[in-house]
Amino acid sequence: MIWGATMAAGRQAYLRFGATPQAEAHAVMAAQRLVESFHTLNKNINCVEITDLDRSSSTLQMVTFFLLKGGFFGCCRRVARYASAALDEIESGMTEENKSPAQSASCAAMLARRMGASEMRAVMAAGFAGGIGLCGGGCGALATALWVIGLERCLEPGGKISYSDPQMKDLVERFLKSTGYTFECSEIVGRKFTDLEDHAAHLRNGGCAELLDVLAAS
Helix, strand or coil: CHHHHHHHHHHHHHHHHCCCHHHHHHHHHHHHHHHHHHHHHHCCCCHHHHHCCCCCCCHHHHHHHHHHCCHHHHHHHHHHHHHHHHHHHHHHHHHCCCCCCCCCCCHHHHHHHHCCCCHHHHHHHHHHCCCCCCCCCECHHHHHHHHHHHHHHHHCCCCCCCCCCHHHHHHHHHHHHHHCCCCEHHHHHCCCCCCHHHHHHHHHCCCCHHHHHHHHCC
16 A cells, blocks of 8 residues: 555656656655555554564465454555545645755665666656655665566566566565565665655665665666
8 A cells, every 4th residue: 555655656746846856855755654644544564564464374364364354344444544644645745845856866766767667657666765755664676676577567468467477586586685685674774764865865875786786687
């Protein structure tokens, strides 16, 4: 839900501000608000913390949560509640004043462009920076790389996204080897970013450059 809302915010930023650092800045700020709003509604932002399920969960555990405990309906209610809140946060993120960096301030947008994505899609991904809205969660650059590859697959004749896609699996493996087998932005960088300028300075100083090279090579 947060990923989808973040990309919707990026698209809105692109429609308002075009292919500019200002658009990226607004996309990131909107993503910050979206993460905070989701956390307020659900007390957590990670699926595993909400459902107690991950890739190691058994079929019985999934059936128990989604069917016996009403997890499916609970997720539907979360979508309904969050959709309205997300629209408000996206609009607020577009009108909030900011000091836009002169150059790209989003690792995700930078990577999207390196992988051949259009300017609109680069801005759509901008909010993934710093682990989505600078919250320090899962690496936004990895999310962007998987999204770009997924889009390419969907554009192929009869194409579709598959979690068993060899290219995606290889990308994730190379990413994990580069990060010491961690997905979290805050663990990769060693801290959370305080604001957009902090993240922009990190990129200007070569931060995450090697990791972006690994992802761009996909």
